[in-house]
Amino acid sequence: MIIVLNMKRRLTPQREAILELIGSSDRHWDAESIAKMLARKGRAIGLATVYRGLAVLEEEGLIHAIQLTDGKKRYERAGKEHHDHFICKLCGSITEFSHPAEARILEHLSRETGAVVHGHEFVVFGVCASCREAS
Amino acid sequence: MIIVLNMKRRLTPQREAILELIGSSDRHWDAESIAKMLARKGRAIGLATVYRGLAVLEEEGLIHAIQLTDGKKRYERAGKEHHDHFICKLCGSITEFSHPAEARILEHLSRETGAVVHGHEFVVFGVCASCREAS
DNA sequence: CTAGTGTTGAGAATGATTATCGTTCTCAAC
DNA sequence: GTTGAGAACGATAATCATTCTCAACACTAG
Numbered sequence: 001m002i003i004v005l006n007m008k009r010r011l012t013p014q015r016e017a018i019l020e021l022i023g024s025s026d027r028h029w030d031a032e033s034i035a036k037m038l039a040r041k042g043r044a045i046g047l048a049t050v051y052r053g054l055a056v057l058e059e060e061g062l063i064h065a066i067q068l069t070d071g072k073k074r075y076e077r078a079g080k081e082h083h084d085h086f087i088c089k090l091c092g093s094i095t096e097f098s099h100p101a102e103a104r105i106l107e108h109l110s111r112e113t114g115a116v117v118h119g120h121e122f123v124v125f126g127v128c129a130s131c132r133e134a135s
Numbered sequence: 136m137i138i139v140l141n142m143k144r145r146l147t148p149q150r151e152a153i154l155e156l157i158g159s160s161d162r163h164w165d166a167e168s169i170a171k172m173l174a175r176k177g178r179a180i181g182l183a184t185v186y187r188g189l190a191v192l193e194e195e196g197l198i199h200a201i202q203l204t205d206g207k208k209r210y211e212r213a214g215k216e217h218h219d220h221f222i223c224k225l226c227g228s229i230t231e232f233s234h235p236a237e238a239r240i241l242e243h244l245s246r247e248t249g250a251v252v253h254g255h256e257f258v259v260f261g262v263c264a265s266c267r268e269a270s
Numbered sequence: 271c272t273a274g275t276g277t278t279g280a281g282a283a284t285g286a287t288t289a290t291c292g293t294t295c296t297c298a299a300c
Numbered sequence: 301g302t303t304g305a306g307a308a309c310g311a312t313a314a315t316c317a318t319t320c321t322c323a324a325c326a327c328t329a330g
Contacts, residue, residue, distance in 0.1 A: 008276065010327075015277095031317080046279040051318065069202050069256075071286080071317060086250060097244050101236035106259065109232050114264030115221060121204075122257045124241065129249030143307065145296075150308095166286080181310040186287065188308095206286060206317080 009060065014045045015053040022063050028074040028085075028094050068094075068123055084121075088128035090135075095128065144195065149180045150188040157198050163209040163220075163229050203229075203258055219256075223263035225270075230263065 011019075017038055022029055035050045045053075054075055057063045064078045068087060083096040102122065110117050127135075146154075152173055157164055170185045180188075189210055192198045199213045203222060218231040237257065245252050262270075 010276070012277065012326095048280080048319080049278055052277080067202075067204050071206060073317085086244060086248065086252075088250070089253065095248060095250070097248070099240040099243055101240055105234040105236055105257075108234055109221060109259060110261075113221065113230060113232070114267070115223070115230070116262045116267055117221075117259055118224065118261040120257065120259040122240075122255065124244060124252055124255040126245075126253040127251045132249070132251055145307065147295090147308065183288080183311075184309055208287085 009056055012053075014049050015057060017043050017045065018050060018053045019057055019062055022057075022075055023077045026076070028066065028068075028076050030072040030074050034075075066121060069125065084124065086124045086126070086128070088131055089125055090127055090131040093128055097124075144191055147188075149184050150192060152178050152180065153185060153188045154192055154197055157192075157210055158212045161211070163201065163203075163211050165207040165209050169210075201256060201258075204260065219259065221259045221261070221263070223266055224260055225262055225266040228263055232259075 018034055021034060021037060027033075031047065031050050031054060034054075035045060035047050038045050038050075054063065054065075054073075058065050058075070062078055063075045064080075066074050066076065066085065068074060068085065081098070083098040084102070086095040086097055087093070088095075102120075106117050106120060109115065153169055156169060156172060162168075166182065166185050166189060169189075170180060170182050173180050173185075189198065189200075189208075193200050193210065197213055198210045199215075201209050201211065201220060203209060203220065216233070218233040219237070221230040221232055222228070223230075237255075241252050241255060244250065
C-alpha cells in the first residue's frame with residue numbers, strides 16, 4: 001500500500017507506525033492506548049506526536065474518529081462502510097452495527113431544514129448480551 | 136410543581152435554581168453557563184455545586200444530559216419527547232429533530248444482538264441553512 | 271550546500287470535570 | 301430546644317484528555 005499525504009504533510013515513521021497500528025486491527029483506539037502499545041512494541045512515540053499524528057491522519061482520511069460518551073476521542077481504521085456503535089455500560093465493549101434507515105433519516109433532515117450534513121454519529125448504550133446473561 | 140427527590144437526596148435551593156433555569160428554557164446548558172447566568176441573576180452558586188446539582192438532577196430524571204462533540208456536557212429539560220441534535224459547525228447552533236425510523240433501528244439492534252438498550256444519542260453535524268446562505 | 275519549513279519530544283498550559291476538606295444545613299430522635 | 305449523623309455547600313486542589321511551546325532535528329527546493 002502506497003500512501004501519499006497532501007501538500008506539505010509528510011508520512012513520517014511515527015505517523016506510519018500509528019497508521020499501521022490502527023489499520024491492522026478493528027479496535028477503537030484512544031491516543032494513550034496507542035502510545036502505550038507502540039512503547040510496548042519498542043517503538044515509543046511522544047504523546048504529543050501521537051495526538052498530532054492522529055489529527056493529520058484523520059484530516060487525510062486515513063483513519064476515522066469517533067466521539068463516544070467518555071471524554072476520549074477514539075480512532076478506527078477508515079475504509080469500512082459506515083456503521084454506528086453500541087457501548088456496553090458494564091464491560092465497556094463496543095459493538096458495531098448499521099441500518100439502512102439511517103440514511104433516510106439524514107435525507108429527511110436535510111430536506112426539511114435545508115442544512116448540509118457533513119457527518120453524524122449514532123451511539124447507543126445499554127447492556128450487551130453476554131453481560132446480561134452473566135448477571 | 137411539587138418535586139420530591141428519592142431517598143437521601145434533597146432538592147436544595149441551589150438545585151432548585153438550576154432546575155428552574157434549565158426547565159424554563161429550551162437551551163442546551165453547560166455547567167459554566169449555568170453558573171454565570173445564576174450569578175448574573177444575583178443567585179451565585181459555587182461551580183462545584185453546579186456540577187453536583189446537575190449530576191443529581193440527571194440521576195433523578197429531572198433534566199437530560201447530552202454529549203456533543205466539543206468536550207462539554209450539556210443539559211436540557213426533561214419531559215420533551217425524545218429528539219436528536221443537529222449542530223452547525225459554523226455558528227454552533229443546535230437544532231432538534233426526530234424521525235420515527237430511529238425506534239425501528241433500535242428495535243432491530245436489540246433483536247439482532249440480544250443487547251438491552253438504555254439510551255442513545257444521534258448527533259449530526261454540518262452547516263445549517265442560514266450559515267449556508269450567508270456564505 | 272543552505273534557507274525555509276515541517277516534525278519531533280518533553281514539558282508546560284489549558285479547559286472541563288471531579289475530589290477534597292472544613293463548614294453549614296437538615297431532620298429525626300431524644 | 302439539643303444533639304448527632306449524614307447530606308450539601310463553596311473554595312480550592314487535583315485529575316484527565318488534549319493542545320501549546322520551544323528548542324533540536326529532518327526534509328526539500330533552489
